[in-house]
Amino acid sequence: MPVEYIPRTRELYRNYPPYRWxxxxxxxxxxxxxxxxxxxxxxxxxxxxxxxxxxxxxHREDASYRLIPKTATQAExxxxxxxxxxxxAKADHNCVFPLARMRELEAAGEIGALxxxxxxxxxxxxxxxxxxxxxxxxxxxxxxxxRVDAFYLVPA
Amino acid sequence: xxxxxxxxxxxxPPRAVFVNFPLGHQTGKPNQPExxxxxxxxxxxxxxxITRPGTIVHLPYVWDLNDNSWEQTDYTxxxxxxxxxxxxADRAEAERRLRxxx
Numbered sequence: 001m002p003v004e005y006i007p008r009t010r011e012l013y014r015n016y017p018p019y020r021w022x023x024x025x026x027x028x029x030x031x032x033x034x035x036x037x038x039x040x041x042x043x044x045x046x047x048x049x050x051x052x053x054x055x056x057x058x059h060r061e062d063a064s065y066r067l068i069p070k071t072a073t074q075a076e077x078x079x080x081x082x083x084x085x086x087x088x089a090k091a092d093h094n095c096v097f098p099l100a101r102m103r104e105l106e107a108a109g110e111i112g113a114l115x116x117x118x119x120x121x122x123x124x125x126x127x128x129x130x131x132x133x134x135x136x137x138x139x140x141x142x143x144x145x146x147r148v149d150a151f152y153l154v155p156a
Numbered sequence: 157x158x159x160x161x162x163x164x165x166x167x168x169p170p171r172a173v174f175v176n177f178p179l180g181h182q183t184g185k186p187n188q189p190e191x192x193x194x195x196x197x198x199x200x201x202x203x204x205x206i207t208r209p210g211t212i213v214h215l216p217y218v219w220d221l222n223d224n225s226w227e228q229t230d231y232t233x234x235x236x237x238x239x240x241x242x243x244x245a246d247r248a249e250a251e252r253r254l255r256x257x258x
Contacts, residue, residue: 001227002161002176008231021166028170030209037203048180053256057249078252084180085237092186101189101196111200150203152196154157154182 022128033150035112040149043115045139047123048089048096048156049081058122063135065121070114072099083124084156096156115148123155157182157199164212172212173199177219178230191217 006021013019033040049058052068057080068077077093079086089095099118106114119139125131143151157173158164159182164172175182175195183199184192195215202213219226229235240248 001224002174003227003230004162005160005179005231006162006166012231012233012235021163023166024168026168028168028209030170033203037200040203042200051252054253057245076256082237082239085235086180088186089180094189094192095181095184095186098183098192098196101183101193104193105197105200110197152157152199155160156180156182 019126020128035149037111037150038109039112041113041115041147042102042111043143043146043148043151044097044099044102044118044154045151046097046118046120046154046156048084048093048120048154049079049086049122049124050093050097050120051078051080052076061125061127061130062122063125063130065119065135065139067117068097068099068120070099070103070116070118072118074100081122081124081156089156096154098154102152112149115143115146115151157195158212161212168210170209171202171206173202173215174212175215175217177217178226181219 009019050068051057051066052072053076055066058064074093077097079089079093079096081089089097094100097118097120102111102114102118105111119142121135121139125135157175159175159177159179161174161176164174173195177184183195195217198213198215206213
């Protein structure tokens with residue numbers, strides 16, 4: 001049975017002001033896929049707090065993001081996040097940042113191309129406004145500049 | 157991609173793929189590339205198969221066929237890792253800078 005994370009979050013953070021969950025009840029905006037996924041350029045975005053080589057870590061209420069070269073190896077990646085146990089993600093980033101798996105799908109022709117770079121931010125940001133008005137527009141600009149057809153957003 | 161069905165239902169994105177795994181494993185278990193690849197492949201396929209905005213595709217993978225006790229404990233008391241002291245974090249960052257400074 002799926003876990004109900006909203007009540008669990010309320011309980012876990014009961015000593016903090018209650019988080020205001022994003023609730024969208026309208027029909028979501030829809031962009032049709034322009035071509036078969038085997039011909040699409042796909043970007044990978046992870047909110048799991050992934051760092052590449054000497055990139056600085058994330059801080060509290062940090063709405064910045066890191067650019068991760070698509071060729072990055074396990075040894076070049078680290079994880080910095082306080083909202084989930086990062087042990088497994090540190091041991092194998094593909095648990096929340098499936099870069100190696102996306103490269104394989106690209107090599108096999110199952111996706112047209114994996115966009116370079118991939119992106120990561122630290123999703124434990126209390127302010128939904130900050131994400132909506134600062135982080136998301138910047139990432140969207142990046143994706144437009146990179147001319148991707150689709151992006152795959154993986155949380156942690 | 158999501159492992160938190162209720163949060164994703166509330167956010168209501170155009171397309172989503174749900175796997176019932178503990179947080180921190182949205183694309184699979186560590187060092188199990190076959191499982192990871194299958195989850196990612198299913199997500200890519202969903203780009204084509206989802207035609208109704210707001211659809212959440214449920215994947216069939218099970219974390220542990222013999223034990224679902226993680227569902228009782230995930231994201232409860234003691235779940236969050238201790239925040240390391242600033243000095244420790246600075247040291248780790250300095251080490252990373254040193255290791256990759258060439």
